[in-house]
Amino acid sequence: MTRKSVARPGRERILDAAERLFSRRGFYGVSLRDITEAAGVDVALVGYHFGGKRALFKAVFERRAEVLNRERLELLNDIRLAARPGTPSLEAIVHAFTYPLLERSARGGAGWKSYFALIAYVNNSPEFGPEMMSEHFDALVAKFIAVLRESLPDVPPQEIYWGYQFLTGALTLTFAETGRIDKLSGGLVRAADLDSVLERLAPYVAGGFRALAARAAAASAGRGPKRPARAAKAAQMKAIPGEG
Amino acid sequence: MTRKSVARPGRERILDAAERLFSRRGFYGVSLRDITEAAGVDVALVGYHFGGKRALFKAVFERRAEVLNRERLELLNDIRLAARPGTPSLEAIVHAFTYPLLERSARGGAGWKSYFALIAYVNNSPEFGPEMMSEHFDALVAKFIAVLRESLPDVPPQEIYWGYQFLTGALTLTFAETGRIDKLSGGLVRAADLDSVLERLAPYVAGGFRALAARAAAASAGRGPKRPARAAKAAQMKAIPGEG
DNA sequence: GTCTATAGGAGGATAGAC
């Protein structure tokens, strides 16, 4: 018991502060001075530990990614075994995909909370999104999509990808916790109430997938019901003057 | 015909350039010098026309908001009249909510394309989201939610708000067009293919709302099926050392 | 590992000429 409750070393304090600040104002909205001041260390330490600002940003993003992926993969395997010889329900698949994230955002502490807000920022960023999200999460996402396809064998793969895209959009906006829904609902619903999200996101998304499956089946059965008739008025788009 | 095809005035060129750049790198990722250089005007003009960088940002956001709201409200009224004496389908409501946006992002030109990417940025931003989105869109959103409630009279209002939250998350990630889904699907699905989104988002979301309705009905009928059993393994959360 | 000091540039804003 030579070093019980050692002070958190500078490197970790920088990561913590960077995580918190990047998640609120993005990569460019935070200076190294902001971060190191919040961390209580000197600016020069960023160069020493990480090399530069961008490298620090990536380090923050990577720190918690693998923990999550391991846990999500375990859950996915659990439900596959439990469903044998059949396949897991859509609800179970989406639950396994989202539960480790929502659970940690809800009860993992402030660091995790910030981390998921950062995920929301990155996932919606044209600059960082494709590169950073793909690098750390696409391998796992591909596994989930494979299981979704097993559970929806007659559904064209495009439908699964679109369904996943809508899922990840809904999920990441939830992580952002901007509080807009609080205001909109007059306080009836709170963005921070992730237990409510946990109860609802899986059925919502499963319902969405089933609707896409039905739509695809109808569309392939001869000319089925296509898109809803567009109101004629919508076609008259008053462009801003001078814009093509 | 005294001034046919006048050169676009400086003020508009600044707005155009700012819209494009802000949508790609966010508020802090773009300097006034970046913007005015792209617009081909001097930096000082931003001060003259808008007052400052933040005011410019708000001006960009506001420029196209009311055009959209007017059109969406017209569509909403159209479908309400068409459905009389009943209420519109969930699909029709979601379609009216999203069609004007997706249509302009797809075929409104580069300015509109950037604008919706900017919406994605703002909607997911803890700093700008609640204030800017609420100010310009909440009045309209409240009207849509009212119609959703009419169409789902037995569903608790919280469910409608959650369903809306998931909808707006899916929609805004679509606007971001980061291209991640292109890579993930091996090119089978393209983020820029908004016609495919237009065909799928309304049924997906409608299916989601119906699933939330069913869940709420089951939950209120005595202790119905609660959340899926949490895999025990998920509880063991290996925290990062030192984090509470 | 941590700090001091500083280089060297980029940032937003604005006064004032035209």
Added chain:
DNA sequence: GTCTATCCTCCTATAGAC
């Protein structure tokens, strides 16, 4: 409405002492 010129702050990065 537009540009020139300039102020002063803030930025990232790094060399070097401890």
